[in-house]
Amino acid sequence: xxxxxxxxxxxxxxxxxxxxxxxxxxxxxxxxxxxxxxxxxxxxxxxxxxxxxxxxxxxxxxxxxxxxxxxxxxxxxxxxxxxxxxxxxxxxxxxxxxxxxxxxxxxxxxxxxxxxxxxxxxxxxxxxxxxxxxxxxxxxxxxxxxxxxxxxxxxxxxxxxxxxxxxxxxxxxxxxxxxxxxxxxxxxxxxxxxxxxxxxxxxxxxxxxxxxxxxxxxxxxxxxxxxxxxxxxxxxxxxxxxxxxxxxxxxxxxxxxxxxxxxxxxxxxxxxxxxxxxxxxxxxxxxxxxxxxxxxxxxxxxxxxxxxxxxxxxxxxxxxxxxxxxxxxxxxxxxxxxxxxxxxxxxxxxxxxxxxxxxxxxxxxxxxxxxxxxxxxxxxxxxxxxxxxxxxxxxxxxxxxxxxxxxxxxxxxxxxxxxxxxxxxxxxxxxxxxxxxxxx
Numbered sequence: 001x002x003x004x005x006x007x008x009x010x011x012x013x014x015x016x017x018x019x020x021x022x023x024x025x026x027x028x029x030x031x032x033x034x035x036x037x038x039x040x041x042x043x044x045x046x047x048x049x050x051x052x053x054x055x056x057x058x059x060x061x062x063x064x065x066x067x068x069x070x071x072x073x074x075x076x077x078x079x080x081x082x083x084x085x086x087x088x089x090x091x092x093x094x095x096x097x098x099x100x101x102x103x104x105x106x107x108x109x110x111x112x113x114x115x116x117x118x119x120x121x122x123x124x125x126x127x128x129x130x131x132x133x134x135x136x137x138x139x140x141x142x143x144x145x146x147x148x149x150x151x152x153x154x155x156x157x158x159x160x161x162x163x164x165x166x167x168x169x170x171x172x173x174x175x176x177x178x179x180x181x182x183x184x185x186x187x188x189x190x191x192x193x194x195x196x197x198x199x200x201x202x203x204x205x206x207x208x209x210x211x212x213x214x215x216x217x218x219x220x221x222x223x224x225x226x227x228x229x230x231x232x233x234x235x236x237x238x239x240x241x242x243x244x245x246x247x248x249x250x251x252x253x254x255x256x257x258x259x260x261x262x263x264x265x266x267x268x269x270x271x272x273x274x275x276x277x278x279x280x281x282x283x284x285x286x287x288x289x290x291x292x293x294x295x296x297x298x299x300x301x302x303x304x305x306x307x308x309x310x311x312x313x314x315x316x317x318x319x320x321x322x323x324x325x326x327x328x329x330x331x332x333x334x335x336x337x338x339x340x341x342x343x344x345x346x347x348x349x350x351x352x353x354x355x356x357x358x359x360x361x362x363x364x365x366x367x368x369x370x371x372x373x374x375x376x377x378x379x380x381x382x383x384x385x386x387x388x389x390x391x392x393x394x395x396x397x398x399x400x401x402x403x404x405x406x407x408x409x410x411x412x413x414x415x416x417x418x419x420x421x422x423x424x425x426x427x428x429x430x431x432x433x434x435x436x437x438x439x440x
Contacts, residue, residue, distance in 0.1 A: 013124035013169030025114035045076035083120035163282035185288035209284040267437035336421030374405040
């Protein structure tokens with residue numbers, strides 16, 4: 001359904017600098033009243049944090065937002081707006097409430113939460129989280145995806161942090177929409193200082209990322225040949241941790257089953273672990289490599305980026321083998337697992353309510369596509385480090401599985417695995433680790 005305001009087919013979305021449209025929240029908890037509208041909070045700073053039960057990042061942010069609520073009591077009102085995935089399904093609202101109450105019990109939360117089935121359509125929001133910071137006169141001061149105490153304090157004092165990533169509604173034009181992807185980064189093809197800015201034979205460039213640049217990755221073979229020249233390789237919008245991962249693996253995401261431990265071991269006093277990780281748009285970088293050779297090589301791109309990181313930061317990386325704490329998926333009830341063996345050879349995937357039903361899946365794919373992410377989210381919620389899950393089942397056949405791992409704690413995940421005939425145990429294994437240290 002499209003919301004129409006005044007002009008036919010015109011979609012409304014809240015924009016920075018505009019007065020926010022009023023909206024009545026009809027079901028609010030941990031608030032003096034169970035109903036309230038946006039205009040009721042005029043005269044004070046208001047933070048609306050839109051979240052969904054399908055958004056793991058939203059749920060992981062609850063403890064931080066709970067702390068912000070306490071830190072800024074009397075200075076800003078924070079409302080966590082729970083947007084329903086399906087406004088026509090009463091069960092969806094029930095599940096959203098159940099999820100929040102479970103998280104509140106686990107993390108001792110006292111957040112003000114508005115359960116709402118219409119606001120995401122009215123504000124044109126389909127991706128979560130999205131945060132609006134509204135000033136005391138009702139104008140939108142900030143629209144972003146992440147908010148911490150330092151940023152909120154600056155916003156209230158009248159200074160919007162430059163490093164704060166801009167957020168967008170579904171139909172809102174992004175700042176990077178004018179980026180020309182067939183040209184190398186920071187070029188226009190026009191006359192520049194000493195000639196045309198694309199006249200170089202080769203160029204390796206590392207710079208800080210900003211939201212006028214796209215956030216993407218391609219190198220030679222990972223490209224649309226009609227849109228991107230094959231002698232141009234670029235990684236944009238990544239922190240140092242992921243750039244060093246690319247240098248050593250050719251990938252920008254951690255994958256299950258490749259023998260690498262999730263994370264970087266840092267051996268330098270000049271940088272802290274936080275320096276390697278993104279914080280909003282802080283600590284994000286863009287890398288561009290252009291060569292005269294028509295087909296760029298992944299290995300050459302990895303080598304060139306490694307050299308650029310060493311020149312720019314004085315850091316180098318190696319792969320070492322270390323004994324690491326991991327989780328091991330093992331068989332607890334072999335007869336139960338044998339009963340789940342696929343007999344048709346047909347693959348399928350279906351979701352009924354919150355349960356996932358998959359047919360003809362290997363244990364490896366079950367871990368990588370389902371178990372690893374939900375387990376890591378539970379570990380983050382419990383304040384423990386993320387650990388990879390290794391397949392020690394020796395199950396060599398494909399399975400038909402039904403499970404619901406959404407928003408469970410680690411103990412509940414293990415209980416759900418026990419019902420399938422598996423168990424998840426703590427152990428230690430030799431893993432490949434990326435070690436970053438000062439260059440000689």
